[in-house]
Amino acid sequence: MSTQPELPKKVKIVEVGPRDGLQNEKEAVPAAVKVALVDRLSRAGFLNIEAASFVSPKWVPQMATSTEVMASITRREGTIYSALTPNMQGFEAALASRADEVVIFGSASEAFSQKNINCSIAESIARFESVARAAKDNGLRLRGSISCAFGCPYQGEVPLDAVADVVARMRDLGCDEIDIADTIGVSTARKTQAVMQVAAQEFHVDRISGHFHDTYGQALANIYASLEVGVSIFHSSVAGLGGCPYAKGATGNVATEDVLFLMNGLGIETGIDIDQVVDAGQFISQHLGRKATSRAGNALVAKRAG
């Protein structure tokens, strides 16, 4: 008789659409539209929404409205609103904007680190030290994000040791949560488990999150594979929005509607209302003038229409 691995009974879905999802849009999305999106997502029940990014507007112009967005959203009690902060300049802006969580973002790939944040991995960790200290001093949550943990658009393979090393460094900085990110969506299920297991040797598995882009259509399989090894936090973007400005060809994050459909089917609690997420996906897709890429979202819309 075969025994199946026990899956977590409950997961946290971190909605990253307003940041990771929109950051790569060529046309400026008005702050009011971003605010309306975040508010819809808050009402749908997310406990964590990545709403802003305090990076150089020359590097990522779409995120230049982050202060305005954070000032205008309606905050739901109990929901963590996160912001990316590559350095102290970003941290000060996040603090002033009343972010609940700041995200330092590094990479397991040297090449990607240079392209994305203009410094080596070691330099980035040194830069993050002051941000981490300031987060603790100000009582903010601290999250560490590790790009290219499963492969890099510039250097190709990324060794497991490199992932373990950055996880340990993020842990030592005092991160409350660490994201293991498949920036270009190249991982497959067994590889995902190997990487997650290496990460879990360095950090508590229940505070590791899986951040999967769906470039090769593997994201849901990678999420299921991660569940099997005890990961219970996942990032996703409503309507499957997204792509990274420094990873050409990378498509969006896995669509939130698809992840919710999977979790609902598995009987895993999320606390999120899928119908409201579908509505939010339709709202932003209409604004962007294209169809949502969420398979479950589009199927549910078609079903509603009869």
Ligand SMILES: CC(C)(COP(=O)([O-])OP(=O)([O-])OC[C@H]1O[C@@H](n2cnc3c(N)ncnc32)[C@H](O)[C@@H]1OP(=O)([O-])[O-])[C@@H](O)C(=O)NCCC(=O)NCCSC(=O)C[C@@](C)(O)CC(=O)[O-]
């Ligand atoms: C990190 C830097 C700033 C270094 O960029 P740099 O040019 O090395 O920085 P610098 O300190 O020399 O500053 C240069 C200029 O940027 C300004 N500046 C400096 N810092 C800030 C700031 N915080 N906010 C606003 N402005 C800032 C600074 O004031 C100065 O302005 P100037 O004097 O030329 O007018 C730059 O490389 C940058 O902003 N990179 C952002 C890259 C980015 O946002 N990438 C996308 C997000 S990561 C991602 O998507 C991956 C993830 C997390 O989703 C996981 C995954 O899927 O892999």
